Amino acid sequence: MSNQQLTELEPLMPTYNRFPIAIAKGKESFVWDSNGKRYLDYTSGIAVCNLGHVPDEVKEKVELQLNDLWHCSNLYHIPQQKKLAALLVEKSCCDQVFFCSSGAEANEAAIKLARKYSQTIKQQKAFEIVTFSRSFHGRTLAALSATAQDKIKTGFAPFIDGFRYLPYNDFESIDQLQNGKTCAVLLELVQGEGGVIPADQEWIEKLAATCKKEGILLMADEIQTGIGRTGTFFAYEQYGIEPDVITLAKGLGSGFPIGAVLAKAEAAKAFDPGSHGSTFGGNPLAAAAGIATLEAIEQYEVLKTAQENGKYLKDRLEALQDKYSCHIQSVRGKGLLLGLVTTSDAVNIVNQAREKQVLILTAGQNVVRILPPLTTDRSEIDMFISVMEEIFANLEA
Ligand SMILES: *Cc1c(COP(=O)(O)O)cnc(C)c1O
Numbered sequence: 407m408s409n410q411q412l413t414e415l416e417p418l419m420p421t422y423n424r425f426p427i428a429i430a431k432g433k434e435s436f437v438w439d440s441n442g443k444r445y446l447d448y449t450s451g452i453a454v455c456n457l458g459h460v461p462d463e464v465k466e467k468v469e470l471q472l473n474d475l476w477h478c479s480n481l482y483h484i485p486q487q488k489k490l491a492a493l494l495v496e497k498s499c500c501d502q503v504f505f506c507s508s509g510a511e512a513n514e515a516a517i518k519l520a521r522k523y524s525q526t527i528k529q530q531k532a533f534e535i536v537t538f539s540r541s542f543h544g545r546t547l548a549a550l551s552a553t554a555q556d557k558i559k560t561g562f563a564p565f566i567d568g569f570r571y572l573p574y575n576d577f578e579s580i581d582q583l584q585n586g587k588t589c590a591v592l593l594e595l596v597q598g599e600g601g602v603i604p605a606d607q608e609w610i611e612k613l614a615a616t617c618k619k620e621g622i623l624l625m626a627d628e629i630q631t632g633i634g635r636t637g638t639f640f641a642y643e644q645y646g647i648e649p650d651v652i653t654l655a656k657g658l659g660s661g662f663p664i665g666a667v668l669a670k671a672e673a674a675k676a677f678d679p680g681s682h683g684s685t686f687g688g689n690p691l692a693a694a695a696g697i698a699t700l701e702a703i704e705q706y707e708v709l710k711t712a713q714e715n716g717k718y719l720k721d722r723l724e725a726l727q728d729k730y731s732c733h734i735q736s737v738r739g740k741g742l743l744l745g746l747v748t749t750s751d752a753v754n755i756v757n758q759a760r761e762k763q764v765l766i767l768t769a770g771q772n773v774v775r776i777l778p779p780l781t782t783d784r785s786e787i788d789m790f791i792s793v794m795e796e797i798f799a800n801l802e803a
Contacts, residue, residue, distance in 0.1 A: 435778065457660050628653060722787060
């Protein structure tokens with residue numbers, strides 16, 4: 407094709423079906439489009455801006471770091487990275503941390519860690535990782551291979567060997583977990599992209615107990631559920647279980663790209679010098695954003711706020727469900743990761759909300775996904791509910 411023809415193409419590859427607005431500015435729970443129109447942002451950049459947009463306390467610390475040093479390779483000590491690792495260790499059941507720059511990369515590292523732990527520490531041949539129906543683990547080839555959703559896999563075969571899928575929340579199938587080849591399980595405690603589906607308590611307990619008994623690593627993908635999204639810092643805390651490995655990204659840097667793999671000491675043994683790496687992973691700027699995010703969560707008691715907001719929002723959504731039960735089947739999720747299961751088209755609801763200056767998401771065809779900043783408040787929730795009410799009242803007519 408000639409250059410002449412090429413110039414008529416859009417410069418961006420069309421990998422996203424973009425909504426017809428451009429966001430130019432954000433502050434706290436609001437964003438402004440390029441025409442200056444204001445929107446209540448209940449997407450938080452898909453669970454990234456958990457402290458709202460451009461949070462002052464993170465901005466100040468990133469600005470300070472901007473003056474000193476942006477990047478430094480992992481061939482040298484990076485004190486900011488070490489500090490962020492220590493903070494994550496303190497908050498979790500894990501002992502050591504590896505940093506990267508995104509969620510898919512964090513899952514890649516977890517997959518590599520599980521295989522290497524099995525092959526070198528345990529001296530076994532087991533390499534298989536069990537994941538679950540409707541999961542989402544990212545878009546790189548191994549993360550996609552771990553993902554059990556055909557719609558995003560078409561055309562990318564062959565996939566990476568060594569993944570097996572079991573039905574999510576299916577108590578019986580846990581008996582099929584160990585087949586002699588399984589070294590790890592990777593799962594979301596509330597499935598995000600798959601439809602905002604929380605894991606059942608009894609299922610998780612049996613899964614965790616079976617993993618322990620069979621010597622299988624339990625790996626929690628907390629990329630969407632982590633950093634306070636479900637009301638506790640990690641979602642696993644609410645289930646009374648302890649994963650061996652946890653992956654994080656989205657909210658960790660408040661919008662600055664950073665991902666992490668946390669592991670218990672035993673599993674972390676598998677990584678030694680040279681076994682894994684990342685150029686950008688945990689660089690001083692990213693680490694400064696991460697430290698500032700975690701410190702702000704502590705200082706402003708953001709988890710408490712998130713729990714209160716989550717309860718209030720869920721109560722109000724359930725009241726809406728009672729009133730418009732023909733359109734709303736159920737409200738599910740944890741904390742501020744909520745899904746409204748609708749009998750009508752979720753995309754239509756999202757589009758109508760945007761026209762009424764409220765941004766929300768879908769999770770599959772019939773689920774409206776609501777991800778407010780953890781720092782939202784009752785007046786914003788009321789504003790959101792009144793817009794949703796208008797939409798459902800109109801659907802009724
Ligand atoms: C978003 C997400 C990922 C992928 O993260 P990226 O940063 O887009 O690579 C993986 N797992 C879960 C549960 C997610 O929500």
